[in-house]
Amino acid sequence: MQNRTVAEVMTWEVVQARPDTPAKELARLLDVHRISGLPVVDGDDKVMGVVSRTDLPALPGDRPGGPAAWPPHPVPRRPAGPRAADGATTAGDVMTTPAVTVHPEHRVADAARLMQRRHVDRLPVVDEEDRLIGITTRRDLLRVFLRPDEQILVEVVGEVLGRALDVPPDEVRVSVRDGLVTLRGTLAHEDDIPAAIGLTWRVDGVVGVVSRLVAREGDNGGPYGEPLRRTRE
Template sequence: MVRNRTVGEVMSSEVVQARPGTSFKELARLLTAHRISGLPVVDDDDKVMGVVSQTDLTRRQAAPGGAGHGPRRLVDALRRIVGGRPAAAARTAGELMSSPAVTVHPEQRVVDAARIMERRRIDRLPVVDEEDRLIGITTRRDLLRVFLRADEEIRTDVAHALSVGFPGASAISVEVSDGVVTLLGSPPPGADTAAWIRSAWRVDGVIGVMNRLTAGRAGDRTVSPR
């Protein structure tokens, strides 16, 4: 059965979080102890106020012209903060956080959350309920699990989506290689092949769609989801 995974299905409900008054040093300890790159900051009603990341902390701690911002250097810098004395400029989560936070709801599709992460260049998204209260967290790693489906499983779902939604599409062939779907065959006259392609894109795990339908334009072409 074809269905799109939702954020609620892949999120973690155990969330490392901070309050606005959480100290700089405690933030560094939380990030290193839990091996995470960022955490949400919530108020007394568990509503998300912002997000503090590794780079937020190291940016405040580092002197001008200091070391770079590679992952290993960020972690090393945080460990030094935990074991030493923070710079005078370092304060609390409320002052360090990026706000407003980018959040998602549990019923949103995984693919939409992945696009938000890519567009905003972030690695994690707080998940909130209808009242914007924190209920979970989802990361790039969580979302990638959806896109690591077996090609045969993807092919079955694409073929099913086309056969159910577009009777004329049942005669075409569907091939999948490394998540890239290829549609082959001769569509019947008047077929809305653009709709077929959009339907294929909506299947979990699809990272590309190749249009090799003979009724289309000459030559192979990779089609964008939009």
């Protein structure tokens, strides 16, 4: 499972738009194909950005409460793109850019972690010249990569904290949600903290590690005493 690639799970036929595609046509494409976002490409099929349903302005007849993408972090946008002939809003106006992309040879595990870190629901797949060749969604990746959170928790507690680091059961609390592991508690030595984070990363199905660990030595365990959230590129 860990060695499966994006090429094995991606969709090769991609619904896409040009920067001058009007917002009304974007909404129609999303509705007809029952998707929540699509890539925007230039004349060479190079990915310029991504449009999500939540990027679109309200249109006459829109129904509230439609599908929405994961709320993204604020990201820079390009200057307003080319307008449609009637001056309407276009994909170039509303797209999020730069797009977060992956290559087909990337591991599913790494793509899932990138998706988690960048808070996106889809990743355009590009070739070595950044031309669009496919797309993969959060659902595609996590269906393959993620294990049930309960299984991850049992392994982190039993194998990482218990067997590898010999941490007493009441010293560290572990919680897991959608493959993101949070570690809270106190370890005997400062060096145990990066060890716990690194070993947790090796557990199959983990897409991120949030450390709220402190060392018993010293007042706050040094630099590791601060909350730390890591995801792998």
